[in-house]
Amino acid sequence: GAVVSQHPSWVICKSGTSVKIECRSLDFQATTMFWYRQFPKQSLMLMATSNEGSKATYEQGVEKDKFLINHASLTLSTLTVTSAHPEDSSFYICSAGRTSGYIQYFGAGTRLSVL
Amino acid sequence: KQEVTQIPAALSVPEGENLVLNCSFTDSAIYNLQWFRQDPGKGLTSLLLIQSSQREQTSGRLNASLDKSSGRSTLYIAASQPGDSATYLCAVVHNYGQNFVFGPGTRLSVLP
Numbered sequence: 067g068a069v070v071s072q073h074p075s076w077v078i079c080k081s082g083t084s085v086k087i088e089c090r091s092l093d094f095q096a097t098t099m100f101w102y103r104q105f106p107k108q109s110l111m112l113m114a115t116s117n118e119g120s121k122a123t124y125e126q127g128v129e130k131d132k133f134l135i136n137h138a139s140l141t142l143s144t145l146t147v148t149s150a151h152p153e154d155s156s157f158y159i160c161s162a163g164r165t166s167g168y169i170q171y172f173g174a175g176t177r178l179s180v181l
Numbered sequence: 182k183q184e185v186t187q188i189p190a191a192l193s194v195p196e197g198e199n200l201v202l203n204c205s206f207t208d209s210a211i212y213n214l215q216w217f218r219q220d221p222g223k224g225l226t227s228l229l230l231i232q233s234s235q236r237e238q239t240s241g242r243l244n245a246s247l248d249k250s251s252g253r254s255t256l257y258i259a260a261s262q263p264g265d266s267a268t269y270l271c272a273v274v275h276n277y278g279q280n281f282v283f284g285p286g287t288r289l290s291v292l293p
Contacts (some may be wrong), residue, residue, distance in 0.1 A: 072224075100280045109270065109285045110225075159224060163278065170274070170281065175224040 069093060070162050071147075072173025079150055080181055086088035087145045088174045089160035096162035100170075101133075104157040116143040150180045183208045185284035193290040194261055201285045202256040204271030209252045212277055214246050218251050225270070229256070229292055239260040243291070261291045 069092040079085050089099055095120045102110040114135055115123040120136035132154075134146040143162075147154055161173040188203045204214070213232045217225040229238045229245040231254070244257040258265060262275040268288045272281040 092255075098278060102281075102283075110272075110281075110283045111280075112280045113278060157222075161281070169230065172225045177222065 068082055070171045072160055073141045074176055074177055075174060076179075078179045078181065081151050082149055084146055084148045085150055085178060087147075087158055087178075089143045089145070089162065091141045091162040091171075094162075096143075097140060098164045099137060099143040101127065101135065101143075101145050102159045102161070104159065104175075108181045109142050111160065113145075116145075118143075142152075147178065150178070151181045155179065155180045183211075183273065183275055183282045185271060185273060185282050187284040187287050189215075189287060190285065191288040191290075192210075193292065195292050196263060197204075198261050198262060198291075199257070199259050200289075201270050202258070202271075202289070204254040204256070206252045206273050206282075206286055208275065209249050210275065211249065212274040212279070213280070214245075214247055214254050214271065214273045216243075216254075217272065219268045219270060228269075261289075263291045263293045265289060265291050268289075269283055 071090045071092055073088045099115045099116040101113045103113050104110045112125050113128045116135045116137040118137045118140050137143040157175050157177050160173045161170045163170040184207045186205045209254045215230045216228040217224055218228055231238050231247040242259040268286040270286045271284040
């Protein structure tokens, strides 16, 4: 079946540093990928829609300058958390959809801890 | 705006019981609905996907139904086992190519 790879799975960083998270569709092309965030004991909330070759679409309340999204190819989208702070500590997960039948596949997620 | 709710928020049952998890969504014009399992600190495991034209899907001890007109789905788990303990999330896709909208989840504990 289709696989979406997300890396890293866990990252710990100091406050003020930037962290890049990669989301790759391994065996299909994805013109659109989605980035979600999950705070402890809460459900997943959509952060942004990543569109290949164009700017990402951000949900209300998500700072586009803080959460930089780049979708430079049909198989890779990256989310960079810039100048991370402890309140950015969360579980970030991406998904990508295969065009045929539109089934979405999720990455395994990235747990970010900002000290 | 689509909203997804799940009842109950938490459930604790003894091993062997059959149980039902409920999901409701406010906009019935969905493309598909999916049930996921999430273990603590882990990602999502897809359990069952129901397309808007379907009424139910089955996989092993799991059965999911969809009543699109009333905006409801149920996940039935037969003969529950301690290994079923996890959070179960319901999510809908409104249109082709769009994102999931997730419910808050039901936290299930199956006691041995």
